[in-house]
Amino acid sequence: MNNVSISCQINYLNNTPEPSIIAFASPESARYAGKFHRSLPNYAPTPLVKLSKLANHLGVKEILVKDESRRFDLNAFKVLGASFAIAKYLGEMLALKDDELTFSKILAEQSRYKHLTFVTATDGNHGRAVAWSAKLFGCTAVVYLPKGSSAARLEAIRNYGAEASITAMNYDDTVIHANQKAQEKGWILLQDTSWEGYEKVPRHVMQGYSTLVTEFLDQEQEIWPTHVLVQAGVGSLAAGILACFCNLSERPALKFIVVEPKGAPCLFESKKRNELFTVKGDLPTIMAGLACGEPSHIGWDILQSAASAFLMCSDEVARRGMKVLGNPLAGDQRIISGESGAVTLGALFEILSNKDLYKIKEELDLNGDSRVLLFSTEGDTDAELYREIVWL
Numbered sequence: 001m002n003n004v005s006i007s008c009q010i011n012y013l014n015n016t017p018e019p020s021i022i023a024f025a026s027p028e029s030a031r032y033a034g035k036f037h038r039s040l041p042n043y044a045p046t047p048l049v050k051l052s053k054l055a056n057h058l059g060v061k062e063i064l065v066k067d068e069s070r071r072f073d074l075n076a077f078k079v080l081g082a083s084f085a086i087a088k089y090l091g092e093m094l095a096l097k098d099d100e101l102t103f104s105k106i107l108a109e110q111s112r113y114k115h116l117t118f119v120t121a122t123d124g125n126h127g128r129a130v131a132w133s134a135k136l137f138g139c140t141a142v143v144y145l146p147k148g149s150s151a152a153r154l155e156a157i158r159n160y161g162a163e164a165s166i167t168a169m170n171y172d173d174t175v176i177h178a179n180q181k182a183q184e185k186g187w188i189l190l191q192d193t194s195w196e197g198y199e200k201v202p203r204h205v206m207q208g209y210s211t212l213v214t215e216f217l218d219q220e221q222e223i224w225p226t227h228v229l230v231q232a233g234v235g236s237l238a239a240g241i242l243a244c245f246c247n248l249s250e251r252p253a254l255k256f257i258v259v260e261p262k263g264a265p266c267l268f269e270s271k272k273r274n275e276l277f278t279v280k281g282d283l284p285t286i287m288a289g290l291a292c293g294e295p296s297h298i299g300w301d302i303l304q305s306a307a308s309a310f311l312m313c314s315d316e317v318a319r320r321g322m323k324v325l326g327n328p329l330a331g332d333q334r335i336i337s338g339e340s341g342a343v344t345l346g347a348l349f350e351i352l353s354n355k356d357l358y359k360i361k362e363e364l365d366l367n368g369d370s371r372v373l374l375f376s377t378e379g380d381t382d383a384e385l386y387r388e389i390v391w392l
């Protein structure tokens with residue numbers, strides 16, 4: 001059975017983005033975020049894995065994968081955003097300057113903020129990140145998950161001491177619910193997506209993601225990518241990374257490709273219309289982290305103006321990515337990558353090896369000189385589902 005399908009839209013409008021919309025990801029801001037993350041207990045950069053045998057097999061020059069399954073003990077990249085947004089909130093309250101934002105400086109003032117509660121709506125990974133960060137700073141977290149979320153993901157959040165529950169709503173309605181609760185109870189909404197009037201926290205979340213790029217720049221001085229593929233739910237991660245690359249104006253331009261599931265293609269559909277579009281309904285996909293119907297407004301602005309292409313992939317593409325990363329060619333390192341983490345490698349694999357997708361390969365200019373950077377954004381965050389997909 002082959003249910004592989006990938007659709008591609010080239011963004012012919014792409015250009016240099018307005019400096020004001022990418023200013024939050026300037027090298028200076030990225031430095032502050034990096035300094036804060038390095039101050040956290042047990043911080044270590046995640047590995048940058050070079051899959052040379054696979055690159056050779058698929059006919060490209062390099063494939064580099066940043067393995068976020070090794071991010072603290074959280075199995076996903078999300079904590080970079082949540083922890084930095086909480087730090088910025090507390091830093092402002094404590095009148096700390098950006099270059100004073102370190103874990104120990106904030107913790108020293110714990111008695112002034114420990115009554116605070118942070119609330120969020122999440123597929124799982126962001127909730128786990130908020131729960132972990134709130135606990136670290138000594139605050140409380142409340143987390144709402146959309147219907148259909150797995151018991152394993154709920155449990156993982158509760159393990160960090162958060163009050164967590166699965167609602168009867170889809171992701172976008174769960175966000176509205178969390179916002180209402182924040183207003184009712186005086187909690188602080190810590191959402192990783194933005195809408196009109198709610199931009200500051202999600203911008204800080206995106207700023208936190210810049211550590212992915214600064215770590216990459218520290219880890220790899222020789223290979224500069226020609227292509228970067230990033231998976232998207234609401235698009236904050238993709239836009240955060242793209243904004244960092246756009247700010248590195250002295251480096252050669254690269255093709256930036258946004259990858260989404262067919263069950264929740266809100267950015268792909270927005271691109272089709274060249275305006276922000278919300279996908280309604282249950283958003284059926286195994287890629288739980290990417291099952292979002294409404295794009296982040298500030299994320300969309302950046303992606304619309306500077307992404308090179310948008311891909312929409314069936315679930316089978318994510319399955320392929322998980323299997324290939326988990327069963328590497330001799331000499332390549334194994335990466336445990338979950339459904340949302342592996343879709344970019346799955347897409348690259350299919351585009352390079354499936355003759356039916358030859359046109360997309362040409363449109364994206366993927367060839368023997370291509371150097372491709374990917375982010376495996378999660379490990380086996382639902383271990384049972386991971387096994388089911390990779391074993392069966």
Ligand SMILES: Cc1ncc(COP(=O)(O)O)c(C=O)c1O
Pocket residue numbers: 076078123125126192231232233234235236237238288289290292340341377378
């Ligand atoms: C594992 C994983 N990858 C990627 C994403 C996409 O991030 P964003 O919603 O910012 O587009 C998420 C979001 O939760 C995620 O959990």
